[in-house]
Amino acid sequence: MSMDQIEKLKQWISESKRIVFFGGAGVSTESGIPDFRSVDGLYNQKFEYPPEEIISHSFFLRDPAYFYRFYREKMLPLGFEPNITHRVLARLEQEGRLSAVVTQNIDGLHQKAGSQTVYELHGSVLRNYCQRCRKFHSAEFVKNAPGIPRCACGGIVKPDVVLYEEGLDQDTIEKSVTAIYHADLLIVGGTSLTVYPAAGLLRYYRGNRLVLINRDETPYDHQADLVIHDSLGKVFSQL
Numbered sequence: 001m002s003m004d005q006i007e008k009l010k011q012w013i014s015e016s017k018r019i020v021f022f023g024g025a026g027v028s029t030e031s032g033i034p035d036f037r038s039v040d041g042l043y044n045q046k047f048e049y050p051p052e053e054i055i056s057h058s059f060f061l062r063d064p065a066y067f068y069r070f071y072r073e074k075m076l077p078l079g080f081e082p083n084i085t086h087r088v089l090a091r092l093e094q095e096g097r098l099s100a101v102v103t104q105n106i107d108g109l110h111q112k113a114g115s116q117t118v119y120e121l122h123g124s125v126l127r128n129y130c131q132r133c134r135k136f137h138s139a140e141f142v143k144n145a146p147g148i149p150r151c152a153c154g155g156i157v158k159p160d161v162v163l164y165e166e167g168l169d170q171d172t173i174e175k176s177v178t179a180i181y182h183a184d185l186l187i188v189g190g191t192s193l194t195v196y197p198a199a200g201l202l203r204y205y206r207g208n209r210l211v212l213i214n215r216d217e218t219p220y221d222h223q224a225d226l227v228i229h230d231s232l233g234k235v236f237s238q239l
């Protein structure tokens with residue numbers, strides 16, 4: 001990362017009023033939550049089944065006990081705190097520069113940092129519903145339940161997280177598309193941009209200030225107006 005890149009990003013931010021930040025698991029790695037596709041990410045660890053299979057809708061129906069063992073151990077990020085990136089994004093919103101955070105994360109850390117307008121494309125581990133009576137259950141309930149978490153009515157509780165084979169919430173997609181379409185600066189960070197349809201939302205951006213901040217290369221690097229291959233923490237601590 002060069003000083004020129006930081007200066008350019010700072011200038012663009014100072015000239016913007018409708019910034020949208022589009023992020024992924026890399027936003028929370030510096031809070032201590034591993035991502036999926038980095039070398040030490042979940043997809044490079046060994047399990048009985050590929051993680052994509054375990055966190056799929058059909059697997060959840062077939063073997064909820066195994067699903068929950070994996071989910072509790074690897075996907076339920078409780079007790080983590082927002083980092084500098086979450087906090088700077090919340091500040092930019094308070095300053096009236098940022099209109100929305102669109103995230104693929106399910107950890108709730110943007111809201112914990114103070115962000116108000118957060119579109120969670122893949123849901124949140126903080127919301128859990130009984131599949132029979134729709135009663136709400138907390139993440140702590142799911143974490144502490146023995147085996148498969150069950151509601152008082154006997155129904156199985158399911159996290160409000162989009163599993164493989166499941167569709168995204170239409171209202172969340174529409175709000176994300178609208179925010180991205182009207183953005184004057186789109187900052188994309190901490191995402192491999194390989195998970196669809198989420199990654200495809202970038203095509204709704206109409207401006208000429210697309211910034212990509214990611215440790216690894218992404219398939220969208222060549223489309224960006226500014227690419228920074230570095231950690232988000234290093235970049236955001238200078239903004």
Ligand code: CNA
Binds near residue numbers: 024029
């Ligand atoms: P991914 O595919 O794991 O990619 C993460 C990307 O972030 C990689 O390209 C890394 O190089 C990059 N990266 C990691 N740490 C940093 C950092 N500190 N600074 C800059 N770049 C970094 O994750 P995606 O979000 O693209 O994939 C989408 C999945 C991952 C979504 O469905 C999420 O729900 C899911 N996920 C979420 C969390 C969470 O909520 N914190 C954690 C793990 C996975």
